[in-house]
Amino acid sequence: MNKKDQILNSLLKNAFKIWAFFLDLIFPIECVNCNCEEKWLCQTCFNTIKLRHFQVCLACKQKTIFGKFCSHCAPNYKLDGVLIASYYNQEIVDKLIKNFKYYFVKDLSQDLAKILILFLNDLLDKNKKIHSQAGLTNSLLTNFSNNLIIPVPLSAYRQRWRDFNQAELIARLIAQNFNLELSINQLIRKKHTKPQVKLNKIKRKINVKGCFDWQADDLAGRQIILIDDVVTTGATLNECAKVLKYHGASKVWALALANG
Secondary structure (H helix, E strand, C coil): CCHHHHHHHHHHHHHHHHHHHHHHHHCCCECCCCCCECCCCCHHHHCCCCECCCEECCCCCCEEHHHECCCCCHHHCCCCEEEECECCCCHHHHHHHHHHHCCCCCCHHHHHHHHHHHHHHHHHHHHHHHHHHHCCCCHHHHCHHHEEEEECCCCHHHHHHHCCCHHHHHHHHHHHHHCCEECCCCEEECCCCCCHHHCCHHHHHHHHCCCEEECCCCCCCCEEEEEEEEECCCHHHHHHHHHHHHCCCCEEEEEEEEEC
16 A cells, blocks of 8 residues: 555544534434434334345346256356345335444444344254255355354445445354454455446446455465345355365355345
């Protein structure tokens, strides 16, 4: 980072701190859903969040085992599957994600990670039952302790603007809870791109093409779980998977809070 970038980075961080200070004064901590005070999400509201009880192929929405791509869609993806914990059309989930990403409520990472942790624990239990009953297996879950957790990276510009990577905050908590290896700042986003939310499916693929790089040792058959907050078409996640598999990963799965 050159001197000009260092100065800009410092100015942005100071501006963010001042903005956060005034937000705290104007908007005291209260539940994003029911407005009761002292917590960003109260336990009563947290308990209303519905977890997904089945998974689908992200591309065609056909029900599949543990979110794998169906045989018809799989050839179009480097990702092996996408696991989605909840539903974006739940008003409370929508509020949580928007407050986290766009209103910079970093403390919500604890609650969002908790949703994913509960979801993963449920999946691990289901995998044991299915495996014992039908002889089916899912390597992501059966060999869960061997997974490497990697958050989807932001561009340097967007990270400076937001002051944090929301996927990284969640990934740290998941890795800590399950005692999994975590990789930070090794998968990088090389360039800043337009926000995916404004683009259609075809333009999303073009927008993120060649955006990512792996700056570490060869992954030598590692199994990866990519962490992101919301997945829509999976274009960003798939572009990450291309790079990770090029550098030796054997399997790349994605885990997200909701499908936007």
